[in-house]
Structures are given as C-alpha cells and as structure tokens.
Amino acid sequence: MSRSKRRGNESGGRGRWSARRKMEAVLRLLQGEDLDALSQQLKVTAETLSEWREVFLASGIAGPKSREVDGRDEKIAALEKALVETALDLSISRAINTVYERKAGPLAPEKSMS
Numbered sequence: 001m002s003r004s005k006r007r008g009n010e011s012g013g014r015g016r017w018s019a020r021r022k023m024e025a026v027l028r029l030l031q032g033e034d035l036d037a038l039s040q041q042l043k044v045t046a047e048t049l050s051e052w053r054e055v056f057l058a059s060g061i062a063g064p065k066s067r068e069v070d071g072r073d074e075k076i077a078a079l080e081k082a083l084v085e086t087a088l089d090l091s092i093s094r095a096i097n098t099v100y101e102r103k104a105g106p107l108a109p110e111k112s113m114s
Helices: 018-032 034-042 046-062 071-104
Strands: none
Touching: 018 034, 018 071, 034 071
C-alpha cells in the first residue's frame, strides 16, 4: 500500500481512511495505547484520532463512516425490501405453477415443433 493511501484526510487530502481502519485505530486507543504515539505511528493528528474516538463512542460502529445518513438510505432500504418481496412473490408463483402443472397439466398447450 502506498504511503499516501495510509494517510488520513488531514495529511493534505492524500487518501481516505475506511470506517474499518478508523474503528481499528479507535479500538487501539480504547485499549490504552498512547494517543500521541498512535497519532505519530498512523500519521494522523491526535485531534483527528480524538474526534474519531468521540464519534465512535457516541454512535458505535456506524460512527466511523464518512457519509451522513440521509433520505437516500431510507429509499435504498425501501427498494431492497420491495426487491426481496418481489423475488419471494415470484418464487411462490413458480411453486404454485409447478404444483398445478403436476395435477392438471401444462398451463399452456405445448407447440408442435413440426
């Protein structure tokens, strides 16, 4: 991984920290590692690490994510739910058709290939 990818946003905008990496850094702080030493090792400011820790403590695992939750998240969740329901409806319809065809024969007459 390149040096610029390991640095956070505060180092001149050269890369971003994933939520997972922020959480790992915060967990190290919470386990007792020294803030200044960790700051130097990770090449982020102590202030930034402190902010990540405060956000994490206030909001748990969702906190390190950069993007704020907004109306898009609700829309995405609604669309995902609708997709799952549609897939379930299709699966049920196919099962009903299979049972019906076993008892009564095909729903549509087969076409002759001659």
